[in-house]
Amino acid sequence: MNRVLFGSFTGALFCLALGCAPAAPPAAEAPAPNGAFRDEVLGRLDTLQERIVSLAEAMPQDKYEWRPADGVRSVSELYVHIAGANFGLAGTFGATAPEGAVPGNDVTDKAAIAAALAASFEHLKGAVGDVSATSAPENLTLFGREMTTRQALWTLNEHLSEHLGQGIAYARVNGVVPPWNAQ
16 A cells, blocks of 8 residues: 555544544535424434433432532533523524523522423424524524534534533433433
């Protein structure tokens, strides 16, 4: 194998081993979201909602103040963050959150947090459902970065997936099996 080909091949293997992903296309090159893409995002949001809410419900109330270390979100703070982020992300797509919809970080009541989570997912899915190729702005800002609406829709699912993983870790450390694995 010649050196150039071998170098490209080993570089690709190295990236695969480390989980490297190709860089996202520049914002101007990404197409606007169409109905099919929006529906895929909504389908993933349904799955994320089911898993995050069921995981929050599976955690015992007495674990809601548990945190893995000082300075790291507690269980309740994680789920309050998710609810707040859902309402905030919906705002990126033009939806206005209801006044007082997000509990403060000092709220540790499981029922109140579960209600806020459920409401936040419904609000976010409503905002995403209203996005169309003709109504979506070409570029918007999310997490301090300018991106297309399509990239923002993808990013909101990535954000929720990251926190689902965090919730799974919190649950497992506290002896809670995620409900979808308990079958």
